[in-house]
Amino acid sequence: MWLKIKLALFPKKQVLALGVLEQKINFWKPFLMLFPSLAAIILFTLIPFLITIINSLTETQKSFTDTKININNYWQLFQLTDFQIGLRNSLIYTILAVPISLIIALLVASTIVSLTRKWVRDTWLTIFFLPYVTSTVAISTAFFYIFNTDRGLINEISGVKTPWLTGNKSSWYSLVAIVINGVWGNLALKILILTTAMLAVNPDLYKASSIDGARAGRKFFAITLPTINRTLNFLITVGIISSIKVFPLALFNNNTDAAVNAGGSTLMLLIFLFIKDGGQTYYLSATISIVLFLIGIIVSLLLNGLVKLVTKSSLMIGDYRVQNKINRAKLLN
Amino acid sequence: MTIIAKSLVLTFFGLIIVIPFYFMINLAGQTNAETTGNSLVWWPKELNWKANFTTAFDKGYWKALWNTIMVTSISVVGRTFFAATIGYAFSWQKWRFKTLIWWFFLSIMILPEIALLVGQYQIVVKLQWKHSNSGVIAAMILPFVSSTFSAFMYRNAFASISDRTKEAAMIDGVGTLPFFFKVAIPMVRATTLTVIILTAFAAWNSFSWPIMLTTGNTNRFFVLSTWLFNIGVEELGDIPITFNNIKMAGAILTIIPMFFVYFIFRKRIMRSISTGSAVKG
Numbered sequence: 001m002w003l004k005i006k007l008a009l010f011p012k013k014q015v016l017a018l019g020v021l022e023q024k025i026n027f028w029k030p031f032l033m034l035f036p037s038l039a040a041i042i043l044f045t046l047i048p049f050l051i052t053i054i055n056s057l058t059e060t061q062k063s064f065t066d067t068k069i070n071i072n073n074y075w076q077l078f079q080l081t082d083f084q085i086g087l088r089n090s091l092i093y094t095i096l097a098v099p100i101s102l103i104i105a106l107l108v109a110s111t112i113v114s115l116t117r118k119w120v121r122d123t124w125l126t127i128f129f130l131p132y133v134t135s136t137v138a139i140s141t142a143f144f145y146i147f148n149t150d151r152g153l154i155n156e157i158s159g160v161k162t163p164w165l166t167g168n169k170s171s172w173y174s175l176v177a178i179v180i181n182g183v184w185g186n187l188a189l190k191i192l193i194l195t196t197a198m199l200a201v202n203p204d205l206y207k208a209s210s211i212d213g214a215r216a217g218r219k220f221f222a223i224t225l226p227t228i229n230r231t232l233n234f235l236i237t238v239g240i241i242s243s244i245k246v247f248p249l250a251l252f253n254n255n256t257d258a259a260v261n262a263g264g265s266t267l268m269l270l271i272f273l274f275i276k277d278g279g280q281t282y283y284l285s286a287t288i289s290i291v292l293f294l295i296g297i298i299v300s301l302l303l304n305g306l307v308k309l310v311t312k313s314s315l316m317i318g319d320y321r322v323q324n325k326i327n328r329a330k331l332l333n
Numbered sequence: 334m335t336i337i338a339k340s341l342v343l344t345f346f347g348l349i350i351v352i353p354f355y356f357m358i359n360l361a362g363q364t365n366a367e368t369t370g371n372s373l374v375w376w377p378k379e380l381n382w383k384a385n386f387t388t389a390f391d392k393g394y395w396k397a398l399w400n401t402i403m404v405t406s407i408s409v410v411g412r413t414f415f416a417a418t419i420g421y422a423f424s425w426q427k428w429r430f431k432t433l434i435w436w437f438f439l440s441i442m443i444l445p446e447i448a449l450l451v452g453q454y455q456i457v458v459k460l461q462w463k464h465s466n467s468g469v470i471a472a473m474i475l476p477f478v479s480s481t482f483s484a485f486m487y488r489n490a491f492a493s494i495s496d497r498t499k500e501a502a503m504i505d506g507v508g509t510l511p512f513f514f515k516v517a518i519p520m521v522r523a524t525t526l527t528v529i530i531l532t533a534f535a536a537w538n539s540f541s542w543p544i545m546l547t548t549g550n551t552n553r554f555f556v557l558s559t560w561l562f563n564i565g566v567e568e569l570g571d572i573p574i575t576f577n578n579i580k581m582a583g584a585i586l587t588i589i590p591m592f593f594v595y596f597i598f599r600k601r602i603m604r605s606i607s608t609g610s611a612v613k614g
Contacts, residue, residue: 027429029509030422034434037415037479044476045441048452055451104346111342126599127347130354132606133595135538137558138584142353145360145577153356156373184349189606196607247541253575254562272541275454276548285451 055286073287081169083288086265089175090292093182093266094243094299098236101183105190105235110220112191113198125195132188140250143181147251165252167262174264178248186243190235197231198224222318229311236303244296247272267292360581361385368578381578389564389583397560398590401537404473404556408536409529411478416528417521419479420487421513424494441481449476454545463546469554472546477535483528490521527605537591557587 059072077083108128115121131139146153147164155161167173205223214222225232247268252259256273259265265273271288274281360368362380423435453476462468494517502512518525540558547559565580566573595602 030425030428030431033418033422037419037484038434040415040475040479041438041441043456044453045449045479048449048456048476051452051455052449055455107342108346111339114339122600124343124347125603128350129603130350130595133534133591134354134588135540135558135584135591137538137540137561138357138588139353141561141577141580141584142357142360145356145581146353150371151373153352153373184353187346187350192603192607249544250540268541271450272545275451275545282451282455289449289451 052286052289055283056290058283073283074291077284077287077291080284082260082265083270085169085260085263086267086270086288087291089178089263089265090244090246090267091295092175093179093246094240096179097182097186097243097246098239098303100179101186101190102232102235102239104183105187105194108187109191109194109198110224112195125192128191129188131185132192136185137250139185140181140248141253143177143184143251144253147177163262165262165264166258169261169263171263174252174259174262178246178251178264178266181248181251182243182246186239190239193231193235194228197228201227221314226311226315233304233307236307240299240303241296244292244299357581357585360578361585363578365576365578368576382582385579385582386586388579389586392564392583393555393560394583394586397555397557400554401556401558402590404470405533405536407470408474408477409532411474412480412483412532413525413528415479416483416487417518417525419481419484420489420491421517423484423488424491438481438484450542450545457546466554469546473539473543473556474536476542480532483532486524486528487521490524491517494520523605523608526601527608530602530605534591561587 056073057069057071059068059070112121112124112128115124144165145151149155149161149163149166152164154164162173163171164173164177201224205227206219209219209223245268246266248264248266249256249259249269249272252262252264256269256276259269260273267288271285271292274285274288359374359376362382362385363374363377364379364381367374367377419438423431423438425431457463457468457472460468462472498516498520499512502516507516538558543556543559544562547553547555547562561580561583564583565576565578567576
């Protein structure tokens with residue numbers, strides 16, 4: 001995977017130089033340039049990561065000095081109801097929010113691309129990009145109102161007084177609200193990037209397929225999707241990495257306890273909760289962080305594989321259909 | 334797609350995007366009675382904007398705004414500098430340990446910042462940065478100052494400077510540093526713009542890290558997103574009550590500066606973000 005990313009980021013360059021550039025540069029020059037970054041990375045990335053791992057593996061007994069290295073923190077964590085709910089919410093959020101926002105973004109982006117007038121296109125893009133420039137905190141406050149049980153828009157329309165953000169621990173309502181809030185916030189960047197990617201698709205491909213009598217839907221699946229494949233891959237990976245970190249604190253009016261009690265805890269929310277509670281529960285935050293890290297890696301690997309499988313099989317189905325057509329044509333003759 | 338289908342799709346999803354903004358404006362104009370009442374208010378009977386905005390404003394908006402501008406600009410300058418230097422160092426063709434340090438940077442990219450929060454927080458506590466303004470500012474900026482993604486964008490940009498240019502400069506006797514500042518940096522202006530814009534938005538809207546630094550802290554250094562936390566909260570008796578109309582006025586105040594920037598530089602911002610992300614893909 002990394003080799004691929006490396007290849008994609010740095011395509012091999014042809015060397016036409018006279019040879020002056022091939023000379024070895026003294027080590028101190030690049031090192032001096034890298035030094036500040038290296039220092040910052042060691043202090044704020046490497047050491048924190050090690051601290052987190054050590055914290056998660058250190059069991060504190062009675063006092064802070066009396067510690068043991070083992071995985072008991074993990075057992076303790078997995079037995080916590082709040083953690084189970086948080087894990088469930090984060091996973092389901094990721095599984096739902098990424099595809100839903102991607103599908104809506106694809107629909108909106110392809111509609112925007114199909115508009116012929118440039119200023120109309122730009123106007124719509126500007127509207128759909130608004131959430132990106134809005135801070136999550138500000139917009140979550142609006143969603144807090146929209147999901148209000150007594151005076152919220154959702155309940156006004158549905159006519160049922162559903163306790164969206166004030167249910168009990170086992171309710172799923174909070175998760176629905178978190179997903180809606182999250183999808184809304186994710187759309188902006190996805191729509192912009194997909195629109196840009198779709199506008200860059202070679203128009204000759206569409207013209208050729210029109211001559212072959214392909215319909216709009218067929219064009220979308222046979223030309224647009226395969227061409228913007230790399231963009232999709234990028235959006236899915238980034239989407240997962242950011243979704244697993246969902247932090248809906250502002251949606252619950254910045255009240256951690258309210259969020260946990262309404263069944264709206266997520267892994268990130270619990271990390272925040274345990275750090276906020278003071279020194280005693282540090283180790284739980286650290287343990288959740290490591291769990292989160294592992295989940296992130298596993299899920300992105302799995303989904304990457306899935307995307308590849310889908311694109312490959314769709315291509316194979318396409319081949320199969322073409323082959324069928326040829327065969328039928330032969331039979332007719 | 335027919336025109337009707339197109340406009341249906343766009344209007345429907347456009348409405349979904351706009352509705353929360355509508356409620357922000359609506360809510361910011363309600364009276365305390367309306368905002369705590371028992372039914373949906375489609376539009377306030379009398380617009381109470383002035384009172385609500387003043388109430389929110391008087392809770393130290395200017396200070397929070399100034400702090401946010403300061404933190405954002407230091408972040409932008411810092412990250413651009415760090416990313417440019419990393420990128421430039423790696424665009425040199427040969428030097429000792431290049432591959433080794435290169436893999437070190439690559440592996441940093443896999444670590445999500447979330448797994449680091451706990452450790453970063455402990456370092457900030459150990460360095461005793463929580464209790465002074467300059468400490469909090471440093472704590473807000475330094476953990477995110479060296480972004481490997483931005484560095485990769487710079488590395489690509491520097492690598493695409495043609496060898497002819499480098500050779501011409503070398504033959505003319507231009508030193509490394511003058512070349513960096515006078516030739517290389519101006520040539521990658523587009524990348525710099527993308528890094529600046531992405532960093533500015535991320536820093537302006539960042540929320541979870543600043544809130545961690547502020548909670549349980551005696552030092553009250555607020556940026557806008559943490560300032561909004563306490564807006565509209567009033568201690569009536571033991572339980573604090575949140576007045577959402579005032580909070581919403583505060584929320585609008587926090588996003589207005591970025592909206593201005595967005596509408597002025599709309600085209601450039603959107604182009605930069607879409608090309609910047611395309612590089613990552």
